[in-house]
Amino acid sequence: MxxxxxxxxxxxxxxxxxxxxxxxxxxxxxxxxxxxxxxxxxxxxxxxxxxxxxxxxxxxxxxxxxxxxxxxxxxxxxxxxxxxxxxxxxxxxxxxxxxxxxxxxxxxxxxxxxxxxxxxxxxxxxxxxxxxxxxxxxxxxxxxxxxxxxxxxxxxxxxxxxxxxxxxxxxxxxxxxxxxxxxxxxxxxxxxxxxxxxxxxxxxxxxxxxxxxxxxxxxxxxxxxxxxxxxxxxxxxxxxxxxxxxxxxxxxxxxxxxxxxxxxxxxxxxxxxxxxxxxxxxxxxxxxxxxxxxxxxxxxxxxxxxxxxxxxxxxxxxxxxxxxxxxxxxxxxxxxxxxxxxxxxxxxxxxxxxxxxxxxxxxxxxxxxxxxxxxxxxxxxxxxxxxxxxxxxxxxxxxxxxxxxxxxxxxADYPNPEAEYITLFLTKGAPSKGELTTLKAKKQGTETLVDNYSFSGTSLAKAETTEHRLLYVTSPLEDDVHISGVPKIKIKLASNKPAANLSVWLVSLPWSDALNTKITDNIITRGWADPQNHSSLTESKPLIPNKFYEMEFELMPDDQIIPKGQQIGLMIFSSDKEFTLWPEPGTKLTVDLDETELILPIVGGKL
CATH class of the missing domain: 3.40.50.1820 (Alpha/Beta hydrolase fold, catalytic domain)
Structure with missing residues (x-):
């Protein structure tokens, strides 16, 4: 007893x-x-x-x-x-x-x-x-x-x-x-x-x-x-x-x-x-x-x-x-x-x-x-x-x-009940940086990256210009922005080969290399996908070279406050050196900017 x-x-x-x-x-x-x-x-x-x-x-x-x-x-x-x-x-x-x-x-x-x-x-x-x-x-x-x-x-x-x-x-x-x-x-x-x-x-x-x-x-x-x-x-x-x-x-x-x-x-x-x-x-x-x-x-x-x-x-x-x-x-x-x-x-x-x-x-x-x-x-x-x-x-x-x-x-809950999804659109800028904006610009066309696993995601995010990734950034934030929930990406892309890795990072820029850098300072969240599974998770289909395919997938859940003055960046690349297979460099991925969107859960619904 x-x-x-x-x-x-x-x-x-x-x-x-x-x-x-x-x-x-x-x-x-x-x-x-x-x-x-x-x-x-x-x-x-x-x-x-x-x-x-x-x-x-x-x-x-x-x-x-x-x-x-x-x-x-x-x-x-x-x-x-x-x-x-x-x-x-x-x-x-x-x-x-x-x-x-x-x-x-x-x-x-x-x-x-x-x-x-x-x-x-x-x-x-x-x-x-x-x-x-x-x-x-x-x-x-x-x-x-x-x-x-x-x-x-x-x-x-x-x-x-x-x-x-x-x-x-x-x-x-x-x-x-x-x-x-x-x-x-x-x-x-x-x-x-x-x-x-x-x-x-x-x-x-x-x-x-x-x-x-x-x-x-x-x-x-x-x-x-x-x-x-x-x-x-x-x-x-x-x-x-x-x-x-x-x-x-x-x-x-x-x-x-x-x-x-x-x-x-x-x-x-x-x-x-x-x-x-x-x-x-x-x-x-x-x-x-x-x-x-x-x-x-x-x-x-x-x-x-x-x-x-x-x-x-x-x-x-x-x-x-x-x-x-x-x-x-x-x-x-x-x-x-x-x-x-x-x-x-x-x-x-x-x-x-x-x-x-x-x-x-x-x-x-x-x-x-x-x-x-x-x-x-x-x-x-x-x-x-x-x-x-x-x-x-x-x-x-x-x-x-x-x-x-x-x-x-x-x-009250996670995601924050006050979070609302907002859609961000891409404007061209390769091989440097394009813009990420709430206003959709017309006829942006396509941009192409060249896969090369020997470049890490970190080095690609820090590069001022490179053909191995596409990067789109917001203007410097006027206020702190609270992301809470599961970011999503809709993307339309083509590959010149029947198979390719697809990696996406959401980053906070400028990238900090300071000794006291916190784990939250640079990478906001990440995601990966196989374009061959664009229509089904249970069935891969070889890509027809240079044909465009649409797919949508989620990035990892997050709850982070991006400080005023930073820029939110969407980085699209192919092989992620720390996570994916390393195919022979040279695969080209072409992204249709007019049909690609980043959907972010923002507390207050305003960027």
């Missing part, structure tokens, strides 16, 4: 009190969680690590993903206050799962796909590294523990299928990666079996769990909470995914284009498979044959980049119908690894479903959790059931450009 001490009396709730008799007939109060101002507080009785109980076990799942004829078991560890034994205290659980806990493959250059080849051709064969498993029982990970155990939560970790001491095969977004954490949550609620040994029959019960579970984690570790939530598992009350990959297609492709995540040129889903495959060495050959060399090889399609059934099965947006968990999303607008569209698309859908949702955005790169107070209030509300008023707070919290990450600005 559990007592919760509440120090803010405006909270209305009923709680059970538990006491125990001690020597001399005196009544002593048991150690209990303390809630103050809607947050779980650090409790001295829970704060001594030497008194924490730490143990591990294996939870039996409902699947056999390594094909050995036995249901896979997931390796799980538990860290809990001693009072869960000495005082029969039951507490809620903070749970993080990962494929990374037991070690990963090295980042040898050969592990990645070669990107220096023509679009539509296969790259050179790549290396398949072996992962050397690390870690000692009973500790799988120490993440989350020092934050949450002293505040009256139990912390649980698990290694995902085919990693560490967990059975199974890594599938990188397959169903088993959703069902594995579901099984652990079922065990925490008494609906699945746990065992003291990987191959043993001695059961272990989660008698110390209230059954209320919250999940969190960053990147892949942030994907797994969403994966678990899409199963609709009872007991998973709240999740806080941080920079989660919510669609492996959106991670490795962009509007039909083969496009790497930032910082990992040549990565693809089979590369990530090799990187995390730290499970049972005796099962790896079979897993490689079935998963990597068959399912992934046949489905990933680096030739066309089309969206297909393989990718659809690894898109959590398609699986959200059963989801019930309260969702607090966190992401950086300048995360060019797991890009901010990943969180926005899930937040938007969860909101449409009527789920409790909040979103926290900052201006930095990959990772970055919400402020601890925000996370605490989220978990306290949904795991302890404390009516702390969080439902009445603004839906969106955005860290402004010069603010600290723990000091976000509240907004």
């Amino acid at each position: 559990m007592k919760i001490v509440i120090r803010n009396y405006w909270v209305v709730a009923t709680f059970l009190l538990a006491f125990q008799w001690v020597t001399h007939g005196q009544m002593a109060e048991k150690a209990s969680p303390v809630i103050e101002n809607g947050e779980a507080q650090v409790v001295e009785a829970f704060s001594d690590p030497s008194k924490w109980i730490r143990h591990d076990l294996w939870v039996e799942t409902t699947f056999d993903s390594d094909g050995d004829g036995e249901l896979d078991r997931m390796h799980v560890d538990v860290t809990r206050p001693e009072q869960t034994d000495t005082e029969n205290l039951k507490l809620p659980v903070i749970y993080e799962s990962s494929p990374y806990y037991a070690g990963t493959a090295g980042m040898d250059k050969g592990i990645f796909w070669d990107v220096q080849h023509e679009i539509g051709e296969a790259g050179k064969p790549r290396k398949h590294p072996e992962v050397t498993r690390v870690g000692e029982r009973p500790i799988i990970s120490n993440s989350q523990i020092r934050t949450w155990v002293p505040r009256g939560f139990i912390v649980v970790h698990s290694s995902s299928p085919g990693t560490g001491l967990s059975d199974g095969a890594p599938t990188v977004g397959g169903d088993n990666e959703s069902l594995a954490p579901k099984a652990v949550i079922d065990w925490l609620n008494g609906r699945a079996k746990g065992y003291t040994e990987r191959d043993g029959n001695k059961e272990v019960k989660a008698y110390w769990s209230t059954g209320k579970v919250g999940m969190t984690g960053t990147s892949y570790n942030g994907t797994i909470p969403l994966a678990a939530a899409t199963t609709g598992v009872e007991g998973l009350e709240a999740i806080i995914p941080i920079a989660p990959n919510t669609s492996y297609y959106h991670y490795y492709r962009s509007n039909g284009l083969v496009r790497s995540p930032g910082g990992y040129l040549g990565e693809d889903i089979d590369v990530l498979y090799d990187f995390i495959h730290s499970g049972d060495e005796s099962k790896r050959a079979r897993n490689n044959k079935v998963v990597r060399d068959t399912e992934m090889k046949n489905g990933l399609d680096r030739i066309t980049g089309d969206y297909n059934d393989f990718w659809a099965k690894r898109d959590y947006l398609n699986d959200m119908k059963p989801m019930k968990a309260a969702l607090l999303m966190s992401h950086g607008f300048n995360d060019w690894n797991v890009m901010p569209e990943h969180s926005y698309r899930i937040y938007k859908k969860a909101k449409e479903m009527g789920l409790p949702v909040r979103i926290y955005y900052h201006q930095n790169g990959h990772g970055g959790p919400p402020p601890l107070s925000m996370m605490n209030r989220w978990f306290t509300r949904y795991l302890y059931g404390i009516e702390n008023g969080i439902e009445d707070e603004p839906k969106a919290w955005i860290v402004r450009e010069n603010d600290k990450k723990d000091d976000p600005t509240p907004y």
Whole structure:
């Protein structure tokens, strides 16, 4: 039984009190969680690590993903206050799962796909590294523990299928990666079996769990909470995914284009498979044959980049119908690894479903959790059931450009409800700069760029004149301009070859190279697309040389204030050295300026 001490009396709730008799007939109060101002507080009785109980076990799942004829078991560890034994205290659980806990493959250059080849051709064969498993029982990970155990939560970790001491095969977004954490949550609620040994029959019960579970984690570790939530598992009350990959297609492709995540040129889903495959060495050959060399090889399609059934099965947006968990999303607008569209698309859908949702955005790169107070209030509300008023707070919290990450600005929603789309048109100016204006000029004709991957996007944006990009800029801004939402581009273009990369950057000029330059100073947002997919994401068609095609696609979501005096620039180019394939230089893209538009979401609707 559990007592919760509440120090803010405006909270209305009923709680059970538990006491125990001690020597001399005196009544002593048991150690209990303390809630103050809607947050779980650090409790001295829970704060001594030497008194924490730490143990591990294996939870039996409902699947056999390594094909050995036995249901896979997931390796799980538990860290809990001693009072869960000495005082029969039951507490809620903070749970993080990962494929990374037991070690990963090295980042040898050969592990990645070669990107220096023509679009539509296969790259050179790549290396398949072996992962050397690390870690000692009973500790799988120490993440989350020092934050949450002293505040009256139990912390649980698990290694995902085919990693560490967990059975199974890594599938990188397959169903088993959703069902594995579901099984652990079922065990925490008494609906699945746990065992003291990987191959043993001695059961272990989660008698110390209230059954209320919250999940969190960053990147892949942030994907797994969403994966678990899409199963609709009872007991998973709240999740806080941080920079989660919510669609492996959106991670490795962009509007039909083969496009790497930032910082990992040549990565693809089979590369990530090799990187995390730290499970049972005796099962790896079979897993490689079935998963990597068959399912992934046949489905990933680096030739066309089309969206297909393989990718659809690894898109959590398609699986959200059963989801019930309260969702607090966190992401950086300048995360060019797991890009901010990943969180926005899930937040938007969860909101449409009527789920409790909040979103926290900052201006930095990959990772970055919400402020601890925000996370605490989220978990306290949904795991302890404390009516702390969080439902009445603004839906969106955005860290402004010069603010600290723990000091976000509240907004009614994201995108900002005051944002309106405005359309900007192009006037000619190549090879220097054309204009970007709200007034459409007639008969601007066409302008042509020449692809050359050896020039980075940064160098192209800084160049005063170059034939390798087209650049269109606004007049210097008379006032600060607040962009909030998802910019779009409509473009009409032709290629002199059957295939070409298309890259678009939205930049703030003049470009700053100062030592104190912030991540928001130069690049506003970006986007990529395959002109061969101009009419369908699921079917590429070779371009007829020099024939014009129309297409429309979104850039990455953003919320940024461009300061007065800067100019907003639309840069159109072909191969993006840091993200796309590197075909032989020389492909020419011709853009019809009269039929090309940039659509920007501007707060106040005025540029």
